[in-house]
Amino acid sequence: MTLSELLDIYERLWVRPDSPWYAHEVQSLQRMRDFLASSPEVFQRSHGPGHFTGSALVCDARLSRVALTHHRKLDKWLQFGGHADGDENLARVALREAEEESGLPRLRYLDFEEALGCPHHPVPFDLDIHEIPARAQDPAHLHYDLRFLVLSESESLQINEESKQLGWFSLDEARLKTQEESMLRMFLKLELLQRSLGMTRV
Numbered sequence: 001m002t003l004s005e006l007l008d009i010y011e012r013l014w015v016r017p018d019s020p021w022y023a024h025e026v027q028s029l030q031r032m033r034d035f036l037a038s039s040p041e042v043f044q045r046s047h048g049p050g051h052f053t054g055s056a057l058v059c060d061a062r063l064s065r066v067a068l069t070h071h072r073k074l075d076k077w078l079q080f081g082g083h084a085d086g087d088e089n090l091a092r093v094a095l096r097e098a099e100e101e102s103g104l105p106r107l108r109y110l111d112f113e114e115a116l117g118c119p120h121h122p123v124p125f126d127l128d129i130h131e132i133p134a135r136a137q138d139p140a141h142l143h144y145d146l147r148f149l150v151l152s153e154s155e156s157l158q159i160n161e162e163s164k165q166l167g168w169f170s171l172d173e174a175r176l177k178t179q180e181e182s183m184l185r186m187f188l189k190l191e192l193l194q195r196s197l198g199m200t201r202v
Contacts, residue, residue, distance in 0.1 A: 006124065007032060011029055015029065020188075025127065029127065032129070043084040043085075044086055045084075045085060048141065053083055053143045053146075054081060054093030054145070054146055054148070055081020055082070056094040056150040057125060057147060057186050066174050066187070067102055067104065067155075067168050067169075068167060068178075069166055072162055074132075076178065077178045077183075080098040082101070090146045091122045103160070104154050104158075109121065109150055110122075122148055126182070129142055129144050155168055
């Protein structure tokens with residue numbers, strides 16, 4: 001499935017006029033579509049203006065706790081993720097980066113086909129475009145990030161050199177770790193998804 005097709009599916013599944021993020025979603029989709037059409041190099045980190053990235057919000061099976069990394073370079077608590085480096089399958093990028101950065105085994109995507117009746121899987125859970133500040137020889141640039149919801153049966157996190165710290169947090173605890181707008185949006189999306197699936201918050 002191409003990224004263009006994946007963005008179309010995301011629009012059908014998540015972009016709704018009654019959503020509190022409707023304006024953000026519409027704008028992000030259009031910017032991503034425009035960026036995708038702008039150059040064949042948009043999946044390479046060497047592409048100066050920016051590049052597509054894939055990331056994963058790792059959750060427990062009840063969607064009540066999330067695993068986060070205290071990112072060493074950015075000094076923020078974030079979801080796991082990273083560069084595509086030419087791989088146009090951003091779902092694969094997200095899962096690979098989450099496994100490498102968390103040390104968690106056997107991660108799997110939330111099956112939206114079963115949960116929400118979506119016939120395509122995996123589907124992004126969130127879109128975000130954000131600036132990465134200049135650092136050393138790298139100028140400031142944009143990350144066009146597709147974020148996927150990933151489940152873990154294990155809580156045995158293993159830190160590597162990319163993180164200052166790793167941890168599992170309830171959504172209330174996670175909100176105390178970050179005030180990043182995109183992170184708070186994902187936490188609220190997760191709560192709404194819990195309710196739609198009939199899960200009890202713990």
